[in-house]
Amino acid sequence: MKRLFVYFIFSTILFVSYASTKPFTVIIDPGHGGKDPGAMGPNGREKDINLNVSLKLGDLIKQNHPDVKVVFTRDVDKYVPLQDRSNIANKANGDLFICIHTNASKARSAYGSETYTIGLDKTNANFEVAKRENSVILLEEGYKEKYQGFDPTSPDSYIMFEFMQSKFSDKSIEFAAYTQDEFISSKRYNRGVRQENFWVLHQTKMPSVLIELGFISNPNEERFLLSDEGQNTMANSIYKAFAKYKHEYDKKNVAANTNIATTETPQPPVSKMDNSTQQVSDSKVEYQLQLFITRKQVTDTKDPQFRGLTNCIFYEEGGWFKYTYGSTNNLDEILKLKNSIKSTFPEAFIIVFHNGQKISLQEAEKISKQK
Numbered sequence: 001m002k003r004l005f006v007y008f009i010f011s012t013i014l015f016v017s018y019a020s021t022k023p024f025t026v027i028i029d030p031g032h033g034g035k036d037p038g039a040m041g042p043n044g045r046e047k048d049i050n051l052n053v054s055l056k057l058g059d060l061i062k063q064n065h066p067d068v069k070v071v072f073t074r075d076v077d078k079y080v081p082l083q084d085r086s087n088i089a090n091k092a093n094g095d096l097f098i099c100i101h102t103n104a105s106k107a108r109s110a111y112g113s114e115t116y117t118i119g120l121d122k123t124n125a126n127f128e129v130a131k132r133e134n135s136v137i138l139l140e141e142g143y144k145e146k147y148q149g150f151d152p153t154s155p156d157s158y159i160m161f162e163f164m165q166s167k168f169s170d171k172s173i174e175f176a177a178y179t180q181d182e183f184i185s186s187k188r189y190n191r192g193v194r195q196e197n198f199w200v201l202h203q204t205k206m207p208s209v210l211i212e213l214g215f216i217s218n219p220n221e222e223r224f225l226l227s228d229e230g231q232n233t234m235a236n237s238i239y240k241a242f243a244k245y246k247h248e249y250d251k252k253n254v255a256a257n258t259n260i261a262t263t264e265t266p267q268p269p270v271s272k273m274d275n276s277t278q279q280v281s282d283s284k285v286e287y288q289l290q291l292f293i294t295r296k297q298v299t300d301t302k303d304p305q306f307r308g309l310t311n312c313i314f315y316e317e318g319g320w321f322k323y324t325y326g327s328t329n330n331l332d333e334i335l336k337l338k339n340s341i342k343s344t345f346p347e348a349f350i351i352v353f354h355n356g357q358k359i360s361l362q363e364a365e366k367i368s369k370q371k
Helices: 001-018 046-064 082-091 126-138 153-161 168-187 197-205 219-226 228-257 332-340 359-368
Strands: 025-030 069-072 096-103 113-118 190-196 206-213 286-293 313-319 320-328 349-354 357-359
Touching: 025 082, 046 069, 046 096, 046 206, 082 190, 082 197, 096 168, 096 228, 113 168, 113 197, 113 228, 168 190, 168 206, 168 228, 168 286, 197 206, 206 219, 206 228, 206 359, 219 228, 286 332, 332 349, 349 359
Parallel strands: 025 069, 025 096, 096 206, 113 190
Antiparallel strands: 113 206, 286 320, 286 349, 313 320, 349 357
8 A cells, every 4th residue: 555655645746747738948148248248358259158057057957857848048159139039038928047257346356256146245346246247238329218218337226126015035045055055065165145136137027137257357256257167167166056947846746736735835934043933914015135044053142244234134935044134014114124224134135924925015015005
């Protein structure tokens, strides 16, 4: 009887796997191209590095994951408008968007790899990166109309992103964290997971990241990124991050589709650092600020990761411990709180819960209006 039950479960999983008509689709977006060379180094061009690493990454995914559909926004040296890149991703109904770029700085000593997700990290360094990557739209005719009046050089234009907190934020951060972990394993200097407002991430309807491989303005990094060894290293690191992400994705989807119980259902942040609990209102939306995520629980309230903040709480989701700060039913109050810790936690972003379930800001606004 036990053997029959195991066979039934196995058959059900196989049926679900084969019955799925949509393969997991990853969109790989090599930044710049064609008339837009991107950042320039003494010996190389950003567009070429981006394309080479992207193609190598795509090959690794195809070789090791034949069930995955790989879509490139460009696979040759051609110019693709910024909005078109997002359109390609959305039309393909992508499950993950990986945008690959190469950094540059006026300081030739700057080096290392970093991964961005959409968000409002109000630091000058991050804004300069976003401004440079978004400025490609200035090459397009009628860009003001096409991009809804967005001016990539004006800080005021970025206000439009404030309430566009994506429901894919956590999954984007998860993949970004995997990527940075793999860069560390490959002996790359870790510049961390960051947040900024990139148009191409803002427009994609899926978990999305923008990876800055390294600095073409740094002679040593340029030499590394132009070499086969360097490009293979970066492509392999991103591929390993993808493999981890896909593994977690498959586990959750098989469990969901076969009605097998899972402990990874998102729960409201009710665990305080002192192990006491906090009740979440069932009748109102609750706004909190998410600060950071870790694989291991942080038990020391004086841990440097809290940067001096107290009364932080956490919730578990997808194998991550996600730490938050503040709790209010008022959006204006959470915005004021976010602004008050901006200098300490510029990467903090708003999350919302309702009836114990995480929801988007847009959904929270609809619920508030109904009441």
